[in-house]
Amino acid sequence: MANAAAREEKAKLSADDWCDAALDVIFESGVTAVAVESLARRLGVTKGSFYWHFANRDALLTATLERWEAEDWRIFERSLSLYRNPHDKMRAMIKRTRKEVRSHVLFCALFMAVDQPLVAAVMARVSQRRIDFLRAGFEELGLEPAEAHHRARLTFMAYVGFLQYYQNFKDARMPLEELDEYVDHVVRTLVPTA
Amino acid sequence: MANAAAREEKAKLSADDWCDAALDVIFESGVTAVAVESLARRLGVTKGSFYWHFANRDALLTATLERWEAEDWRIFERSLSLYRNPHDKMRAMIKRTRKEVRSHVLFCALFMAVDQPLVAAVMARVSQRRIDFLRAGFEELGLEPAEAHHRARLTFMAYVGFLQYYQNFKDARMPLEELDEYVDHVVRTLVPTA
DNA sequence: GAGGTTCCATACGCATCAGTATGGAGACTT
């Protein structure tokens, strides 16, 4: 089994291994699916191991979200750092919705769990960072500060709403070319032409 | 106690009473908080009553969502039926975000539970109806059919994202006047001027 | 090789929740 294989190649687990597994579960089944015993089964050990590495489930979630927050921001910046022209950057930021699949699925899964305080704390920070990033971009494109802030909010809200819609209503998914047209429309509507 | 009072004024419960209570719980604590035993306590009875009125929890959820779907659409249409000018109607549709509090909280709570198939089925229909409503409005305002469809999607996604943001990040809530400015910005950005 | 540390297994207790089985009180029928 995969469990046994994982156990053979690395006899001892680390806290990070638990966090990686937890993030995989969030990716696949959402935050509520992160349960101690099922995680242990997935890693080929028992709960005894978990409670040696972590005080409780909240500690695991906190550590996992912390790792994700840093990694997500790194991916986000890397994928946009190459654009110098602000218009291209904003376009890329929005069009990015089509790529980085795992990143988006994770973001969506976490946003759907913001009713849980631990998740809300992280997502509030992450959301704020992205809105600030967008705001700076819109200011570069010539919007007044207040306008740039509102436009940044609007863009972010549309991103979040779209993610959830697209992830959960798989019956209503548009074909890829229509999706491209939609993203183009969003860019035309929200990004001022330099 | 409120339980006893409720039991006195109406000795026998109906299925609709259970649905009303379930909707209240969704309003207060989300879909996952709808549990049979806690609902029974809230109504001043025990599980025996529930399983006489419903086959199981899914049956309750289905009936509750069905009632909500009809009521929500009725409220939605009533609150917009008085506007004849399409521009005013679209403005009202977006500005409506500020009112009808319970309606929005319920919509938000349900949207946050679209990972549950029963909820997803309802919310897919409701979302489609609202997008169609918006699309018709944008067409009235002179957008080409494809453009109107995309703009309707964008508007709806922004609505959904904003709802969740505003409901869950209560620390980051803007003051009311800034909220009004934001809504105005959204109208200016998304609704073409006739 | 004696003792200590690391990492995990086993076996609990306890709470929550879905669902079932059965009986009983009251109203209603005939």
Add this chain to the structure above:
DNA sequence: AAGTCTCCATACTGATGCGTATGGAACCTC
């Protein structure tokens, strides 16, 4: 008045999930 239907209480089973207590094997140290 006997029987029946409605609505609910009580008392269970079984699954799941968090957390704890304790012991044990491997390894490292001196």
